[in-house]
Amino acid sequence: MEITLAIDTATCIRCGKCVRVCPSGIFTQQKPDGNTESRTTGTPAGNDQENTPASSSKNRFEIRIVNPETCIVCGHCVAACPTGSVEHGDFPAGKVHKIDYGQLPTPEQVLLLCKARRSNRAITSKPVPPEKLGLILEAAHRAPTASNSQSVSFTVVTDPKKLLEVSDFTIRTFDKVRAKLQNPLLKPVLKPLLPGLYRYVPVFERLKRNHLAGNDPILRHATALIFIHTPASHRFGAADANLAYQNGSLMAESLGISQVYMGFVLSALQQDPKSLARTLGIEGRIHAVMALGVPAFRYPNYIDRKEVQVQQI
Structure with a gap:
């Protein structure tokens, strides 16, 4: 260039x-x-x-x-x-645009936004307004990237059938993992090596029961998903994608839109990184997934976290 x-x-x-x-x-x-x-x-x-x-x-x-x-x-x-x-x-x-620093939120306002942000899973069936979805994507796109590669891309899923496919994929993948962990021939070998993983066996079973009952334990009835992905060759894809997620997450909170980090979907993608990407037409590697929806209510309170751990050198 x-x-x-x-x-x-x-x-x-x-x-x-x-x-x-x-x-x-x-x-x-x-x-x-x-x-x-x-x-x-x-x-x-x-x-x-x-x-x-x-x-x-x-x-x-x-x-x-x-x-x-x-x-x-x-x-x-x-x-x-x-x-x-x-x-x-x-x-x-x-x-090139002039910055009016007088229009920026105060440090106290920024900190309050950070304190107020939570994973609100009480989501209604109302769709996320397109203009708000656009602002969330714009904020995510504005995040810094390593060497200014700007290699982060976004795939937005709002089709109910596709959303169900994401849930089905996650449950199906977890069920395969559960079956391996409970295999009588493999269990004596795997359990001593992976004791922490076995505590998820009842979780996988519960998720499957709730999924079959129509309770949507994976997406929590989110009406939109944002998949954040980069080319597979990009060395800093995970870091860049999660910086983008944080920007989009804070914008969602400021707009009154529920956002939930899809850890279960990402865990399933670690086991099977290609099939869901093919289903959704995504090229490259998915690093972060944000579920969005209109909340049934907003939290009236924020709570203190554990004391910050800081090492002064």
């Missing part, structure tokens, strides 16, 4: 912010004679010169660009430039 990158020297105030934020070290600052170069230092810490007019920038080092082919197209340089002097072909004017 060819990168188009330049500095508008007429408006650049040489503040060095692009130098300081670029993860690829593409931006440098040099003295006019070219004797001194730095890729890691720009404006000294505490000397915020973003509003200094360009006319007073002549005493600062010139910004130059080296090895633009190493750009990962993260946009840090464009986002950090106070004068719009970084010209990046992937971020034309229509893709």
